Amino acid sequence: MNFTRWSVRVGDPDGTICGAGVYLGRDLVLTCAHVVTDALRVGPADAPVGHVLVEFPGTASPGPVAAAVTEGGWWPVGARQEGDAAVLRLTAPAPAGAAPAPLSANWRRGETVWAYGYPRHRDLSAGVHASATVTGETMGTGWIQLNDRHGNGVEIQQGFSGGGVCDADGGQVFGIVVLALRAERMSWLLPVELIAERLPPVREALAAAAIPGQRAAEPELELDGLGTSYELPADIRDFTGRAREIAELTERIRENTVGPAIHSIAGMGGLGKTKLAVHLAHKLAPDYPDGQLLLDLEAHKAGAEHRPLTTEHALLALLQATLGKPQNIGDVTRLGRMWRDVLRRRRLIVVLDNAASHEQIAALLPEHPGSLILVTSRRRLDELGVEGAVPMALEEFDEETSVRLFTAVVGEARAGTDPGAVRDIVRLCGYLPLAIRVKAALAKGRQRRYPLARIRDEMARETDRLKGLRVGDLSINAVFSTSYGHLGAHERELFRRLGLHPPGSVSLEAAAALVDDAGAADDAIDALITESLVDDEGGRLRLHDLLREFARERLAADEPGWERHREVAERLLDFYLAAALAAQRTLVPARPVADSPDPEHARLPDVCDRKAALAWFRAERENLLRCAALAEEFGLTSYVWRIPRAMGHFLALASETDVAIKAYQAGLTAARGRDRRAEADLNALLGEAYRVAGRQDDALRALSAAREFYEGAGERVAAADMLSRSGYVRHNLGDRDGAVDDCERARSEFIEMADLFGAAEALYTLGMLCRLRGDHSQALVRLSAALDLFDRIDYSLGHARCLNLMGVVLRLSDDRHLEAIPILERAEELYEAAGDIRGLAHTINNRASALGIAGRIDEAVSANERALELLRRTRSFAYPDALLVAADLRSRQGDHGTAERRLREALAYYQPAQARFGQARAHLLLSAALLGQGRAEEALVQARESLTLYTELETGNGVRQAKAAEAACLAALPAAG
Structure with missing residues (x-):
């Protein structure tokens, strides 16, 4: 008799054996519920959380395997002494020698049965056999009583709990031992059939164990021998990943x-x-x-x-x-x-x-x-x-798994000669496992003549990368061709034209713009998704890099002719222009871009409200910027400036300053000598981007150039816009009076033209200039007037901007800072409703500052942390402003070291951007943080730097604060001599 293939012992986490068990297969073990609770030292009510140790004594197992109660595997002892079973799932695979127990429901009264257990008084490294006679069910609980038939042999006792009870040959396991009374030489088993009714894992194991018997009893399934022509192939030696x-x-x-x-x-x-x-x-x-x-x-x-x-x-x-x-x-x-x-x-x-x-x-x-x-x-x-x-x-591999696969094929020694080249090769393979295997096989076969860098360079230069991904009869091109061959005419047309789309995800509307029959686009898209030629990313399509190359290859073969390809590319570019113009008009209805798409487009995205317009721009940002390369490829030069121009307001909101400047400069270069109006529009956009980037001289030149054209063309509204914008730039260059004059002149021109939007913008800028000069009362007057005009034209974003700046001014007023909090809360509501994340972040940060001044430090810190997170995400130029608030709050909490780090980080942003107002405030707060750490001499340097800047900026309140900081530092210095 041999129980070793399915018999296990169960112990506590320290290795003390608490009972036995039965291996069910599939890394599952059956034992008593009380054995588990004893091992974990817990009560029996709920399935316990924790791991016991399971050992397979009859195998070559290196040691115990941790196991825990599996889902659907808990039946503790009830009030009537029913139950007492648990199914454990191993945390590691069972040893190779383990085999599922031959479970059976066929116990018989009077039969001699055997069990294997681990009595506490014996050597725990080995168990013992015990035999008994089946008496029958007792206690009305389903338990089956066993009587020891020997007068002086080993009896079933404590330590046998959970062990399998089987026939004399060990060929059938009827149940597990649940209770033993050593003095009366009686014990009880819980039959497998009863456990199977309560615990699904045991029910499945019992069904699996019955299959060989069923097969033997059914003549129709008797075999002459299993066929072998469809045997599972051998496992892959270098299987990697997944x-x-x-x-x-x-x-x-x-x-x-x-x-x-x-x-x-x-x-x-x-x-x-x-x-x-x-x-x-x-x-x-x-x-x-x-x-x-x-x-x-x-x-x-x-x-x-x-x-x-x-x-x-x-x-x-x-x-x-x-x-x-x-x-x-x-x-x-x-x-x-x-x-x-x-x-x-x-x-x-x-x-x-x-x-x-x-x-x-x-x-x-x-x-x-x-x-x-x-x-x-x-x-x-x-x-x-x-x-x-x-x-x-299934998806393609990530980079690390791709490198491991390449290494597994070529060998570590070969891959180790140039790890950088390996990463480049797998990237050029699109992280596609088959492509990596093909290229690795080629690399392995060219050990002497082909360094990995040479293979990488050849792939990078290849105009037909798919041609190089071939070894013998196996090629990526052939794999893709069979999938392409399953498509109908409309699906093939869409697939090959998707190869023209810039790399990145594709909206369903953009895909429809590529085909001749937009009505057939949806069915074609579904077919491509079904055939796994495109991935469905939540309503957007993604084409694998290698499939994009294959699509272009099929386009050249099935739709020859550069002019035809150019026509399709123009249709796609014009779709993006049309959608961008529609979204821009939603964001700034008072200042629509003077452009219109060439053809009518059957399917455009719904961008009729502000949230939808911003969401569309965010989703299509990369595609819009990459359209320039497609336009240049097919000589469709006008789109190099038309699409960035339509993106202007979004790029400003998103604080994409560096990206915007690059796109506007490329557009300006393309427009020169072709479209003077486009030159002026791009100069206008560049002027604003240069201002934010701290390039104030460049900003003024660009805005002046744009104004000169607009004036010459008789476009008075656009010319007045440039005058209003240049006011802020002149202020940054130190020309305070010139800044105010420009804005006042612009306001007068807007009023004369009855352009309420322009007048409101000019008043807002004047309010900003007054705030920077410390004239808070005049700032509130101008902002209130701007607020009234924005309300009259129902421009909620302008309303939000005015409230935000009014909150800042009130926050800075000694006697009105509490008024700022509800005003800023209202501005937050408007920004959130409009979907303007950048504006929302600025306002939350300003509210955090107001809360700090009001002494509500915990609320202030929480608000500031949210603002910092949003500003990081939007890459906003206001991020250093939030760092100033964070530093001020930290100083109020006495954490001057953290405040210092925040302020030095802010200065690293302000200095290259020539943001002198921010620099002045940062130096002032840094002086306080250093003084709080007892570093009076360093603090004095920062206070005087702040005083210099505030004096140059002619900010009275700032000058007073800087002088007070200087005096505090001097008082803290040790007396001379």
Whole structure:
């Protein structure tokens, strides 16, 4: 008698043995609930959280394996002495020598049974056998009483709990020991059939153990020998990656104890779907002892004349592999029933590889638990959900996994000669596993003549990268071609034209703009997603880099002619221009860009409200900026300036200053000599971007150039806009009077033209200038007037800006700082409703400062942290302003060291931007932070730097604060002599 293959012992975390158990297979162990609670020293009410130790004494296991109660695996002892079972899941695979216990429900009264346990008074390293006679059920609980038939032998006792009770040969396990009374030489077992009714994992294990008996009792399934023509291929020696996917699939498969086990793996060609399925099948093989098969359904076999395997042929092949030589009865329905009987009565793993459609495989799928079906396909077989299948969409590798795969193929020594080149090679392979294997195989075969850097450089120079991704008869191009061959005419047209789109995700509207028949676009998109030729990223499409190259290759072959390609590119560029213009008009209805798209577009995004317009710009930012390269490729030069011009307001809101300057400069270069109005518009945009970047001289020149054109062209509103904007720039250059004069003149011109928006903007700028000069009363007067005008034209964003600045002014007033808080809260509401994250962040930061002045420090710190997070995310130029508030709050809390770090970080932003007002405030606060640390001499330097700047800026309040800081530093210095 040998229990060693399925008998285990269970101990506490310190290694003390508390009982025994039965291995069920699939890394599951059955034992008593009280054995687990004893080991964890907890009560029996709920499934305990914690790990016990499980050992397999009869195997070559290196040591114990931790295990915890699995879901659906807890049945503690009840009030009537019923139950007492637990199923544990191992945290690591069971040893190779372990085998599932042969569970059975066929116990008989009077039969002699055996158990194996670990009495506490004996050597714990080895257990002992004990025998008893089955008496029958007692206590009405379902427990079965056992009586020791020996007068002086070893009896079932404490230490046997959880151990399996089996027949004399160990061929059938009826239950587990739950209670032993040593003095009376009686014990009880809990039968497997009763446990199976309560615990699903045991129910599945009992069903699996019954399959061999069922098969032997059914003559129709007697075999002449299993077929071998569809055996699972050998596992891949250098299988790499997919650890997350394997863990996820394994967990889902093992958790399924009710329905059929069907799992699908879908994705584009070259991702390694088959390799993953084969590797997983080998890993799970011990749980499916009746065999593992793979059938290639040939959906993407090369050759125009090739057709996928029919359902009938597939059924015949699978039945031959399991039943020998089934008769071809010409009835697919009957063949399907025969195959499903095989799946139900055996535990098989069947890989249905390269499936063409749900229709092809529907009859191959099980209806009951037992066997495992793994389906691989380039198509998304959504219909499988009806059969309860669990889908998995495979993606390309990340960089680290790609490097590991390349290294596994070429060897560590070869890869180690140039790690940088390896990373470049896998990137140029698009992180596609098949492409990496192909290139690695070539690299391995060219050890002497080809350094990795040379392979990398050749790939980077290749105009046809796909041509280089070939080894023997295996090529990426051929893999993609079979998928392309499955498409209809409309789908092919859309796919190859997607190759023209700039790299990045594509909206459904942009995809529709590429095709001749926009009405057919949705069906074509669905087909491309289904065939895994594009990825669906939540309503946006993404084309893999290599598939983009293949699409362009097909465009050249199937739609020859540069002029035709240019026409499609122009249609796409004009779509982006039309959408950007519509979104810009929503954001600034009073100042629409003077442009219009060339054709009418059937499908444009809905950007009719401010939130939608901002969301569209954020989603399309990269595509819009990359349109310049597409425009230059096809000589469509006007879009190099037209699209950035339409983006201007968004780029300003997003604080994309460096990006904006680069785009505007490129547009200005393209517009020179072609479109003078465009030159002026781009100079206007550049002027504002230069101002934010601290390039005040450049800003003034650009704004002046734009104003000169607008005046000459008789565009008085645009000319007055430039005058108003230049006022802020003149202030930054130290020309205070000139700044005010420009803004006042602009306001007068706007009033004369009845342009309320322009007048409100000029008043807002005047309010800002008054605030910077410390004239708070005049600032509030100008801002109140601007607020009234913005309300009259129903421009909520202008309203929010005025309230925000009014809150700042009130915050700086000694006797009105409490009024600032509700005003700033209202500004926050308006910014949030408008979807203006940058404005919202500025206002939250200003409210944090007001709260700090009011002594509400905890609220202030919380608000400031939120503002910092938003400003970092939007890369706003106001980020250093928030750092000043953070530093001031830290100083108020006595944390002068953190305050100093925040202030030095702020100065690193202010100085290159020539933001002198911010610098002055930073130096002032830094003086206080240093003085708080007892560093009076350093503090004095900062106070005097602040005083110099405030004096130059003619800010009376700032001058007073700086002088007070200087006096405090002098008082703290040690007396001379």
